[in-house]
Amino acid sequence: MKTNLLILTIGLFSICVWGQEERYTTAMLSTIEKMDQASEPGELIESANRFERIAKAEKSRWMPYYYASYSLIVMSFDENDGGRKDLVLDRAQELLDQALELLDQALELEPEESELHVLQAFLYPSRIMVDPMGRGMIYIEKMFGSLQRAKTLNPENPRIYFLEGVNKLNLPPSMGGGADVARPILEEALIKFEAFTNEDPLWPNWGEEATRAELEKLQ
Amino acid sequence: MRILVITIIGWLGISCMAQQSITGTVTDRKGNPVLYANVYIEGSYDGTTTDTTGAFKLSTTLMGRQVVVASFIGFEKQMQEMDLDTLRSPLVIILREAVSELNEVVITAGIFSASDEKKSATLSSFDIATTASAVGDIYGAYATMPGSQKVGEEGMLFVRGGESYETKTYMDGMVVQSPYFSSMPNIPTRGRFSPLLFSETLFSTGGYSAEYGHALSSIVDLTTNGLETEDKASVAVMTVGANASWAKRWEKSSLAVTGLYANSALQNRLFKQNVDWIKDPVLGDGMMMFRQQIGENGLLKSFCSFNSMTMQMNYDNFEAGTMDDMQMTDLNLYANSSYSDQLSEKWLIRTGVAFSRDSEKINYAGIPVTTLNNGTSLKLTFTHLTSKKLKTRFGGDINRGLYSQSVTTDSTIRMELNDIQPSLFLETEWKLSKNLALRAGIRAEHSSFLQEPGFLPRVSAAYKTGTYSQVSFAWGKYRQKPENEYLQFAPALSHERADHYIFNFQYRKQQRTFRVEGYLKQYDQLVKYTSLYSPVAADYSNNGHGTARGIDLFWRDSESLRSSDYWISYSFLNTSRDYQDYPESTVPSFASAHNLSVVYKRFFERLRTFGGVTYSFASGRPYNDMNTPGFMDGRTKPYHDISLNLTYVTTLFNRDFIIHLNITNLLGFNNVYGYQYAAVPDERGRYPSQAIVPTTGTQAILMFMLSL
Numbered sequence: 001m002k003t004n005l006l007i008l009t010i011g012l013f014s015i016c017v018w019g020q021e022e023r024y025t026t027a028m029l030s031t032i033e034k035m036d037q038a039s040e041p042g043e044l045i046e047s048a049n050r051f052e053r054i055a056k057a058e059k060s061r062w063m064p065y066y067y068a069s070y071s072l073i074v075m076s077f078d079e080n081d082g083g084r085k086d087l088v089l090d091r092a093q094e095l096l097d098q099a100l101e102l103l104d105q106a107l108e109l110e111p112e113e114s115e116l117h118v119l120q121a122f123l124y125p126s127r128i129m130v131d132p133m134g135r136g137m138i139y140i141e142k143m144f145g146s147l148q149r150a151k152t153l154n155p156e157n158p159r160i161y162f163l164e165g166v167n168k169l170n171l172p173p174s175m176g177g178g179a180d181v182a183r184p185i186l187e188e189a190l191i192k193f194e195a196f197t198n199e200d201p202l203w204p205n206w207g208e209e210a211t212r213a214e215l216e217k218l219q
Numbered sequence: 220m221r222i223l224v225i226t227i228i229g230w231l232g233i234s235c236m237a238q239q240s241i242t243g244t245v246t247d248r249k250g251n252p253v254l255y256a257n258v259y260i261e262g263s264y265d266g267t268t269t270d271t272t273g274a275f276k277l278s279t280t281l282m283g284r285q286v287v288v289a290s291f292i293g294f295e296k297q298m299q300e301m302d303l304d305t306l307r308s309p310l311v312i313i314l315r316e317a318v319s320e321l322n323e324v325v326i327t328a329g330i331f332s333a334s335d336e337k338k339s340a341t342l343s344s345f346d347i348a349t350t351a352s353a354v355g356d357i358y359g360a361y362a363t364m365p366g367s368q369k370v371g372e373e374g375m376l377f378v379r380g381g382e383s384y385e386t387k388t389y390m391d392g393m394v395v396q397s398p399y400f401s402s403m404p405n406i407p408t409r410g411r412f413s414p415l416l417f418s419e420t421l422f423s424t425g426g427y428s429a430e431y432g433h434a435l436s437s438i439v440d441l442t443t444n445g446l447e448t449e450d451k452a453s454v455a456v457m458t459v460g461a462n463a464s465w466a467k468r469w470e471k472s473s474l475a476v477t478g479l480y481a482n483s484a485l486q487n488r489l490f491k492q493n494v495d496w497i498k499d500p501v502l503g504d505g506m507m508m509f510r511q512q513i514g515e516n517g518l519l520k521s522f523c524s525f526n527s528m529t530m531q532m533n534y535d536n537f538e539a540g541t542m543d544d545m546q547m548t549d550l551n552l553y554a555n556s557s558y559s560d561q562l563s564e565k566w567l568i569r570t571g572v573a574f575s576r577d578s579e580k581i582n583y584a585g586i587p588v589t590t591l592n593n594g595t596s597l598k599l600t601f602t603h604l605t606s607k608k609l610k611t612r613f614g615g616d617i618n619r620g621l622y623s624q625s626v627t628t629d630s631t632i633r634m635e636l637n638d639i640q641p642s643l644f645l646e647t648e649w650k651l652s653k654n655l656a657l658r659a660g661i662r663a664e665h666s667s668f669l670q671e672p673g674f675l676p677r678v679s680a681a682y683k684t685g686t687y688s689q690v691s692f693a694w695g696k697y698r699q700k701p702e703n704e705y706l707q708f709a710p711a712l713s714h715e716r717a718d719h720y721i722f723n724f725q726y727r728k729q730q731r732t733f734r735v736e737g738y739l740k741q742y743d744q745l746v747k748y749t750s751l752y753s754p755v756a757a758d759y760s761n762n763g764h765g766t767a768r769g770i771d772l773f774w775r776d777s778e779s780l781r782s783s784d785y786w787i788s789y790s791f792l793n794t795s796r797d798y799q800d801y802p803e804s805t806v807p808s809f810a811s812a813h814n815l816s817v818v819y820k821r822f823f824e825r826l827r828t829f830g831g832v833t834y835s836f837a838s839g840r841p842y843n844d845m846n847t848p849g850f851m852d853g854r855t856k857p858y859h860d861i862s863l864n865l866t867y868v869t870t871l872f873n874r875d876f877i878i879h880l881n882i883t884n885l886l887g888f889n890n891v892y893g894y895q896y897a898a899v900p901d902e903r904g905r906y907p908s909q910a911i912v913p914t915t916g917t918q919a920i921l922m923f924m925l926s927l
Contacts, residue, residue: 042255042271045268046255046268049266050266050268053257053259053266054264056259056262057262057264132782132822138343138345141448145448148449172827172868173870176870176875
């Protein structure tokens with residue numbers, strides 16, 4: 001009985017301590033799921049808020065910052081095609097600044113992570129949307145710079161090729177873009193997506209579906 | 220035993236799972252609900268997001284004293300320590316709107332800034348490089364801003380009724396002695412530096428900060444690029460020459476080198492010239508830029524440029540009725556090194572040294588005139604970030620100028636001026652509230668040559684009148700040393716002086732900006748002389764004076780038209796001055812009452828072409844009609860110009876290939892800048908006259924650029 005009691009006590013105690021690692025993973029997984037299923041901007045902010053809380057509590061982990069930033073970037077895409085253009089653009093701009101600030105914090109913690117440079121490249125197109133004439137040239141260059149950096153850190157990261165392909169697709173052929181240039185890059189992205197594994201269940205996994213969708217459009 | 224187990228389980232369960240709910244609402248200061256705000260307990264996962272009514276319900280297992288945080292994008296984070304055991308819901312949390320670059324109050328009186336990073340800027344360096352009428356010249360681009368006058372025969376900036384010498388150029392904090400290429404009479408010049416060298420430029424039409432001195436009317440402050448972003452190289456062939464550039468980026472440093480050879484021979488054959496060239500202008504130019512990042516925030520910048528220019532023409536001296544041989548050679552070296560760093564959380568430092576050497580040889584009708592201008596500048600400034608609301612800058616600079624001119628006729632006459640100008644400045648910027656900013660500064664200056672200390676106070680303020688609008692005000696005292704060409708004969712002259720008063724209203728929302736600015740500038744102690752180049756000191760005095768007042772309007776819209784951007788500037792100027800050899804106070808010959816610029820740019824995606832058009836207008840300028848009794852009572856016809864540029868981007872050998880075409884004065888307007896009169900009247904007693912006209916009518920420049 002005494003042994004049983006001890007086991008029980010230890011068991012219960014570990015449920016409380018179980019916290020740190022497991023609690024983090026569970027909270028992240030459920031928030032990632034929520035984010036993936038978000039269908040309106042409000043839900044994305046809610047996810048961003050949750051990621052931010054986790055980030056603040058954990059302090060030294062870059063992933064919650066990464067996801068908070070990612071949620072806001074995705075949200076800014078939605079905001080842009082909304083009806084109340086003025087309000088939406090105001091908000092998009094503020095959101096981007098917040099995302100960048102979060103990303104900067106994450107970069108400080110782990111500057112050598114390929115995924116963070118990919119996210120940086122993912123953010124720039126939104127910047128361009130705010131003022132295409134004034135910012136286009138500068139941010140296109142910055143974006144491909146970030147992708148290049150990400151590639152040197154981990155050439156197997158499929159998201160690099162996904163973003164590179166999509167952005168080449170949107171670029172006029174005169175500037176080294178177009179469907180013919182983009183297709184092989186997107187195909188390479190798909191191969192990398194299929195090969196890509198990471199033991200961390202929280203590891204970013206966006207982009208594969210979108211790559212398939214883009215390739216289908218190109219057929 | 221069983222009871223004990225249950226008790227333990229119960230107890231552990233409570234400490235693990237015991238939950239309580241905190242409810243409340245988040246609002247802004249006006250009581251409007253803040254949607255989607257993040258409400259949480261610091262250091263924990265426990266938190267929630269407000270709903271569409273600003274209400275929240277926060278569940279937590281934490282107890283005791285905890286910090287409750289509410290935050291949302293665009294608001295300042297609100298933190299409050301609370302005892303969760305005794306807490307009484309519902310809470311009302313009020314968030315203050317955060318001061319960001321977008322809604323911050325910024326002093327804008329007299330300032331047009333161009334920046335690729337700062338959102339408060341009016342222009343970007345790309346805008347400057349793509350303004351059609353500017354043909355890639357920084358000063359040409361700023362000539363489309365309100366406050367500047369079109370003075371086509373000079374090509375320099377003339378600001379708000381001021382002479383061209385009243386505008387000074389700064390590079391990385393230090394004054395540039397010879398920012399323009401040397402030229403000959405009525406041949407327009409341009410800036411020595413390409414706009415692509417600068418990530419930030421600032422054009423102030425008055426009321427500028429105590430950091431800047433030696434300028435009576437205006438300053439252009441250029442900040443060179445930071446580290447190069449990537450390795451690149453390109454070659455370009457133009458109808459006016461060839462250009463090659465190369466840049467290399469290392470982990471923490473970068474190096475960029477550019478070489479340019481320009482020759483107007485082809486251009487001068489293709490387009491009929493109003494100048495009788497003997498030797499077409501030839502320019503050789505080399506530039507080197509090195510950057511080194513030091514530590515986390517330190518940046519060392521070194522810039523060096525060298526150029527040589529020659530030209531020769533038959534100068535039509537209409538006054539004397541002769542055609543005289545005139546030739547010019549100019550050699551210019553400019554080096555500038557600066558270092559900036561963050562010393563601690565509160566202290567920033569910026570320091571630099573610059574060196575320039577300019578040697579200009581003009582041979583006019585067999586008489587050689589050699590002018591040497593050597594300059595050395597040292598500068599050191601500190602910024603103390605006392606708080607978010609209070610910032611103080613102070614520092615000083617020393618400028619040493621060595622000027623000499625020698626004229627050889629039967630014998631050689633050589634004049635020399637050596638001047639050391641130390642100065643100190645102190646300036647504080649205080650944001651009293653979210654809506655009100657004040658800036659006050661003082662500049663102390665001395666000149667070893669003029670032996671005349673001066674204290675120059677400057678004050679400006681800005682008040683936000685709405686979310687998108689604000690008013691600004693600036694006042695300041697300015698002084699400038701008389702030009703060396705006068706001082707060499709009259710060393711007892713004093714500084715010329717000006718007081719600026721500026722009132723500005725700005726409305727800015729998204730990509731639309733509207734500005735209106737009224738100003739008054741009072742000049743005093745302007746140099747007067749009885750005849751130009753008189754070698755007699757007594758012929759010079761500081762008895763000149765003048766005023767300039769006017770209204771500048773600016774409208775820019777980058778969002779209403781698809782893929783397009785345009786701006787419209789209009790300036791009204793009412794000025795008169797009594798200076799130089801004027802017999803009375805009158806409108807000077809460089810001043811036109813109305814100036815208008817319309818700049819339009821568009822990207823044609825399908826055609827892969829970027830196009831730009833500018834239209835410039837200036838009302839007639841005064842000239843002294845020798846055949847009428849009055850002084851300066853003639854008026855030229857108005858000035859018109861339409862310029863166009865097209866940039867076609869494609870690939871060649873798998874590399875970026877750019878074709879660029881720039882056409883100035885597309886419609887071939889016959890512009891007249893003024894008139895020259897013969898010194899002696901003809902047999903009927905009338906003075907014959909000749910119009911001062913542009914060197915050419917319509918002109919086109921074509922460029923092919925291949926990136927390697």
